[in-house]
Amino acid sequence: MASKLVPFARQATRSLSRAAKQHQPLRFERPLSTTSHRRSEALNVHRDTPYNNPSIPFSFNEQNKKIIEEILKRYPPQYKKAAVMPILDLGQRQHGFTSISVMNEVARILEMPPMRVYEVATFYTMYNRDPVGKFFVQVCTTTPCVLGGCGSDKIMNTCREFLGIDHGQMTEDGVFSLLEVECLGACVNAPMIQINDDYYEDLTPETLKQLLQALKDSATVTGFDKSKIPRPGPQKYEGVQRMTCEPRPGRTSLLEEPYSTQHNRTDGEL
Ligand code: FES
Structure with a gap:
């Protein structure tokens, strides 16, 4: 048995001694991390600016x-x-x-x-320590939104193209701010975005452009008119308008009114 192992042992020894002769300190041609560095858009420290310093008075109305x-x-x-x-x-x-x-x-x-x-x-990232636009567009780019529907890459690119700004920026007229964010908890209706307090879900580039155009008009042309702004929640997707997060072909279970004191909202929202 031992004699059978001898050739392998010799080969291993030769390889080791060759490696020892050629030994160089480890050197990497490129960093171990291959993704680009992305830093938070907001500093954790405060820097006084003309619009944000302790001498500006603030009191609650x-x-x-x-x-x-x-x-x-x-x-x-x-x-x-x-x-x-x-x-x-x-x-x-x-x-x-x-x-x-x-x-x-x-x-x-x-x-x-x-x-x-x-x-x-x-x-907490919901506290904006710098001014944001009248419409604060937050695009979810976490995995389910990347993979769901048309994917959040298309949604983010549509925002960039339509608004002419990038992640962390505000339009010159102060109407829109754009930010990429992590999961907003509406993954089943991916891809989605949050604008101020509202969620817009099941988005496509087309429905997103209609939404942004309506918001832009409301800020600059027509004045804010809620009836002209698409309703928050799931948007029509491939001809289907679903309610909240129910299956696209409609509910197949839990069809009755819930028992006890719970009830569905009469406006059909929940
Ligand atoms: S991943 Fe987008 S809402 Fe959860």
Whole structure:
């Protein structure tokens, strides 16, 4: 048995000694990572700018002050800092983005160290720490949206071409901002985008262009007219208009009204 292994052992020894003679420090011709580096569009640190610095005053309007009172009632007084997220959101809706002054005001109201508020606002991507356009277009480019329907690559390219801007940019007239985002939780209706608070799903380049054109007109030509804007939710896809996330040929189960206190909405949305 041992004699049978001798030729292999000699061959292995020769290979090892050849490798040792030729040994060079490891050198890579190209980086191990072959995908391009992509950095977050937003810095985690704040830099003062003319439109975003602590000397710009911010306070909540009367209506929002009442909402804040309501929100604070949900929490025991000693834990009112738990309300930081909804109040930051309120500040963003009033001011247009989550500026340093908004964060400082939230910290003052909730009696929190401002740094704690900055930590929250820089962690969650729904807080825009820079101004965004009137219509904030967020395109989901996670795997199910890449693979579903016509695919999110086509959706992203359509946005780029129609709006003339790229990921992380805003149109010069301030009407649109465009951002690529991760899964928005509507994968079954892929590909989809979020515009402000609304989801538009089952998109094709054609339905997307109609939507963007309607929004553009509403901002520049006709004035905002809800009836001219396509309804949020699934868009017509290959002639089929489905409700929410039901199968394209229609529901095959759960056809009756749910029992107990649950019920379907009469407008057919849910
Ligand atoms: S992957 Fe696009 S919504 Fe989930």
